[in-house]
Amino acid sequence: MxxxxxxxxxxxxTAIASALxxxxxxxxxxxxxxxxxxxxxxxxxxxxxxxxxxxxxxxxxxxxxxxxxxxxxxxxxxxxxxxxxxxxxxxxxxxxxxxxxxxxxxxxxxxxxxxxxxxxxxxxxxxxxxxxxxxxxxxxxxxxxxxxxxxxxxxxxxxxxxxxxxxxxxxxxxxxxxxxxxEAGLYLGDSPNGDSVVRDSWSDHSNFGIFLRDSTGLTARDNHVWGNCVGVMALNTGGEAPYDIPAGDYRITGNTAWANDKACPAGEDGPALSGLGILLAGVHDSVVRDNTVNNNKPGGPTLGSGGIAIVSTKSMHGTDPTNNTVAGNDAHRNVPADILWDRTGSGNVVRGNDCAKAIPDNLGWCHQ
Incomplete structure (x- = not known):
């Protein structure tokens, strides 16, 4: 991707008239x-x-x-x-x-x-x-x-x-x-020690509403994303440029992600995606907290979908997700689940979320 x-x-x-x-x-x-x-x-x-x-x-x-x-x-x-x-x-x-x-x-x-x-x-x-x-x-x-x-x-x-x-x-x-x-409405990428913020903004009907990639120290807070394939994407691709380092240390807080149901077909840059509210893909030490994530459902073929997802990018030359925290979010009516984890990585903590269904469903991640 x-x-x-x-x-x-x-x-x-361009040469122009000086009067302008x-x-x-x-x-x-x-x-x-x-x-x-x-x-x-x-x-x-x-x-x-x-x-x-x-x-x-x-x-x-x-x-x-x-x-x-x-x-x-x-x-x-x-x-x-x-x-x-x-x-x-x-x-x-x-x-x-x-x-x-x-x-x-x-x-x-x-x-x-x-x-x-x-x-x-x-x-x-x-x-x-x-x-x-x-x-x-x-x-x-x-x-x-x-x-x-x-x-x-x-x-x-x-x-x-x-x-x-x-x-x-x-x-x-x-x-x-x-x-x-x-590819994205708002993009911050390729920046070790980026120390950057996207806040109080709106992004809709792109592949990714807000896209944080191959960076560290980025924050997305109090934004509104809808109608995209993925509302907020935090991605570690494994790095290609000499200034890339393992991506992580993201803060995704207070955002509203709903109805991200656009379908992105598979291509040379990645798999088909649709119906994802917030996606942590191969990142480390990131926090997803106090977001409202509702009604994210796939509108076409997709590798996965749901409200908040934690997945590995190891098969695409990235890494497994590690030491991420998903806490205090309100997530409902997402398909197939409000919170998903593909069982890869270690140290990932999910707690205190108001949601109806999680995958795996035996971890007690949701309370209502």
């Missing part, structure tokens, strides 16, 4: 500037080209057609996701990776084969208050970032991910909405 991150990067700035980009205003007497950016084609890219670290780009209400690579510590803020919309340009120029055209690409330094140079991350960039839609790739993507913030962003109908970041630390996704995206 891994996208191999093989990248052909095309960076360019307002002159910068000095912000608060500092050396940082605020640029007012008007709707059009290539206007965001043009503003990025002129801006410096610490500057702010204010995107006015309207529709922008752009695909932009950003390597500066900028604040990019729209007028609200119901007012400022970013769509793909008519050409395929801009930020193109993994065969897709992406909206806003926030990238730290990389080597000649696009491996991250961790000593030179992109720091303190932020995107907020806008909508990105219709990209063949990802709406907002971060790579090798530190303290990337994506808040109050709607990203929908994109081919790969809604909002994603790879090989990054201290990220915050908050008050976002991702719908009808490809």
């Amino acid at each position: 891994r996208h191999r991150y093989r990248v052909t990067l095309v960076a360019g700035v 980009l307002a002159a910068p205003a000095r912000a608060g007497g500092s050396d940082h500037h605020t640029w007012t950016v008007h709707p059009g084609t290539g206007t965001i890219a043009a503003a990025v080209a002129q801006a410096h670290d610490g500057d702010t780009l204010l995107l006015k209400a309207g529709t922008f057609h752009d695909s932009v690579t950003i390597t500066k510590s900028l604040t990019i803020r729209g007028a609200g996701w119901d007012k400022t919309t970013v769509r793909p340009p008519s050409s395929k120029a801009g930020c193109t990776v993994m065969g897709g055209v992406h909206g806003l690409c926030l990238f730290g330094a990389t080597d000649s084969t696009f491996n991250p140079i961790f000593s030179d991350r992109l720091k303190d960039a932020s995107v907020s208050d806008l909508r990105l839609t219709g990209f063949s790739g990802i709406g907002v993507v971060g790579f090798n970032t530190d303290h990337l913030s994506v808040t109050h962003v709607r990203s929908d109908h994109n081919g790969q991910y809604g909002i994603a970041r790879f090989a990054s630390t201290h990220s915050l996704f908050a008050h976002d909405s991702a719908s009808w995206d490809g």
